[in-house]
Amino acid sequence: MRNKKLLDAMSLADEKFVAEAAPKYKSSRTLQKRIVLIAAIVTSLILSVGLWLFVPYSYVPENLRPYVDSEYFGVISALNSYNSNTPAVFLNNFDRYKFYYTQAEDLQGNIAVEDGVKEEADDMVAELPTSPAPDGAPNAGSVTESTADNVNKPSYEETTDNQVEGVIESDLFKRSDKHIFYLHGDTLKVYSIEKESSRLVSSLDINAFEGDYGISFEMFLSKDAKTLTVIASGYEREQRQTVVSLISFDVSEPEREISQKAKISVCGSYLSARLVDGDILLMTKFGAKQSTSFAKESDYIPQIDCGEGFSSVPAESIIYPEELTSSVYTVICRIDEDGLTLKDSVSLLSYSQEVYVSADNIYAARSFSKPEGRLGYTLFTAMTEITRISYSDGSFKNCGSVTLEGYIKDQYSLDEYEGILRAVTTTEKTVTYKKYAENLAINEELATSASLYCIGISDMKVRSSVIGFAPRGETVRSSRFDGDTAYICTAVQLTDPVFFFDLSDINNITYKETGNIEGYSSSLIELGGGYLLGIGYGSFSSTLKIEIYEESDSGVVSVCKYELPHTYFSQEYKSYYINRDENLVGLGITELYEEKESRYILLLFNGDELCEILNLALSGENHAKRAVLIDGYFYMLGGDDFKVEKLF
Amino acid sequence: MEDRQIVDLYWARSEDAIEKTQEKYGKYCLYIAKNILGSDEDAEECVNDAYVNVWNSIPPNRPEKLSAFIGKITRNLALNRISYKKAKKRAGQSELVLEELEECLPAMQGDPSDELLLRDALNCFLASLPRLTRMIFMKRYWYMASVRDIANDCGVGESRVKVTLMRTRTKLKEYLEKEGINI
Secondary structure (H helix, E strand, O other): OHHHHHHHHHHHOOHHHHHHOOOOOHHHHHHHHHHHHHHHHHHHHHHHHHHHHHOOOOOOOOOOHHHOOOOOHHHHHHHHHHHHHOOOOOOOHHHHHHHHHHHHHHOOOOOOOOOOOOOOOOOOEOOOOOEOOOOOOOOOOOEOOOOOOOOOOOOEEOOOOOOEOOEEEOEOEEEEOOEEEEEEOOEEEEEEOOHHHOOEEEEEEHHHHOOOOEEEEEEEEOOOOOEEEEEEEEEEOOOOEEEEEEEEEEOOOOOOOOEEEEEEEEEOEEEEEEEEOOEEEEEEEEEOOOOOOOOOHHHOOOEEEOOOOEEEOOHHHEEOOOOOOOOEEEEEEEEEOOOOOEEEEEEEEOOOOOEEEOOOEEEEEEEEEEEEEEOOEEEEEEEEEEEEEEOOOOOOEEEEEEEEEOEOOOHHHEEEEOOEEEEEEEEOEEEOOHHHHHOHHHHHHHOOEEEEEEEEOOOOEEEEEEOOOOOOOOEEEEEEEEOOEEEEEEEOOOEEOEEEEEOOOOOOOEEEEOOOEEOEEEEEEEEEOOEEEEEEEOOOOOOEEEEEEEEOOOOEEEEEEEEEOOEEEOOOHHHOEEEOOOOEEEEEEEEOOOOOOEEEEEEEEOOOOEEEEEEEEOOOOHHHOEEEEEOOEEEEEEOOEEEEEEOO | OOHHHHHHHHHOOOOHHHHHHHHHHHHHHHHHHHHHHOOHHHHHHHHHHHHHHHHHHOOOOOOOOHHHHHHHHHHHHHHHHHOOOOOHHHOOOHHHHHHHHHHHOOOOOOOOOOHHHHHHHHHHHHHHOOHHHHHHHHHHHOOOOOHHHHHHHHOOOHHHHHHHHHHHHHHHHHHHHHHOOOO
């Protein structure tokens, strides 16, 4: 066949043509197609997810006409204007989810939503003792019936070193003359006060009353020591946000029964609380949602639940400045301690900083920046507005505001005394473009410092001030007022001067200082007798330094100090044991090296030196350790430990 | 392994030579054989025979492109084997190819051309074709690949393959007639 010969002749084709036409195997070609397809799908997915995560939010102002007749129209307008002019709290979805994930971790793993329906816990009873503890051995793990005499009525004994006399601060540690109450995480523990025979007599899981999950913060004990009010945070499913609840318990006979009495909840996060003349002043923070249609009040108006469901606070109780600098409220509720009934409330919109409570007034602060246009850049000055809310006549009343330069560190930066509000601020300026900071003149202007103001509370106007008294670049680390005297510690890193201010004549304020001392005090405490106690850091940030100062003719001098290297301690003031009568100072510490043991130390100031009289192991976080001296015995609590040591 | 190294194994009479050849060109030879013979069994037998032929051919030969060398041997063995197969259905693509090539044959014009002349003419013709056309033609008439396989390999539709083959066959016929080549 000729065509067969042609077929054979094809064998004569050049090798290069044969190689050129060599087959690509079906499997590799198919694989190649699949790889391309998968790559295309993956790329599309990545692009889609990236767009969803990183496309920035934008806020479109809502038409407010539907809300004109609303009692909250003023607040709505202010929030709408603020939201329009302010970048979104979250830049995009990635920013939002990253924040919530971080916040969840910060709740120390206590967040856990239980499945199913939670039953009401109104009638829950504390666990009864099951087995006696060994005699003479205080043991936090065992429970036994108390042998104390229950005929005498218990009475409240103060354990917290309150800033203002008569204004009791909440704490996780309270006591009566017969029992010690201690909040360890979500568990309330009650111990008998029986010297070496002291023991755990009852424990209660606060979580059972809290809702889906909760964190117990602090508590109050009533004057008759019969009512314990716990402040706890939980998650409210219906409101889809955190709430702060006050839950009161009958602790008149804690060995027998601890039963719930009442409960009140406020949406938001816990700020602080005070107990004054049988009324609890509860201060919380509530953040209005930035992306809001204003159709749902609970998104932008604080909510309170008095037992009949959450409802908005009255519009007339909301205070806000002309121009908002924040969409966060400080909500202050006045609550009757006995029945947890709401007596009054005030909500300060745009306020989210510290709150100081004196015997008659509440001072709420808000920080903002004041811009000043300069050639080529903008200078921002940190400012603080302080609003006075009086409460002494039974209801809250807005009594005006004052604006100061600088920002406030904490509640101890404010003090009311004989009609004058004293305030200590750290002054700070920033610029929009860093390159201008290279200019020496601007650098000088940008350096931080500290200022002291005296404000007349009747009209909230500055009567006198000492501006920039701290060395340039230093910030306020601690402050304390004691009558006509103010003690202020400033520092830049690890050197501090301590200032003693004489405020007896506010029109002629004078001060003395120590000069630079190694380290700085994060807490200043007046000890009485002209002595000032400083607790803070030594020459290294890992060194605990406790120092006593006194005023001399020429200045302020250090009397003595106690240092522990390689030691961690808490800056929580309430964790310090301060006994001015016995000149005792106690606090929890953690060794940073070797066995990293958690301990408690107690120092005695004998007028010349600080002597360590106790140093023993005590478990738990330093900020949660507490101690008290009762009839010569020193009771210490931390973690699962409860220890009693005879001192005198 | 490079072709040169495999050829060196043959020259060294190393038994690894066939193993390396099989690793590198086993699928290639099987593809050629199966396209012609249509049967897996026959194709495998043919490929095995091809290995023996290569072993016997190297030395004295020292091919530069081992793929073309063993590909030709495999193809020729397969074509020889097909002569003895009686059932058309088991003949792979060869019968179809033969029928198609019928169109390429010029009219009888005297004595058959010698092999050298045919080879040169064929290669000149192939060189004149566009690359894709040439590939399609070679895949069909050298590798005996099916139209579908050719379409998949070249990333074109089957219709295009068929049209290309038809036109190229026509061109080959005209070319062979012009060159005065008789088969």
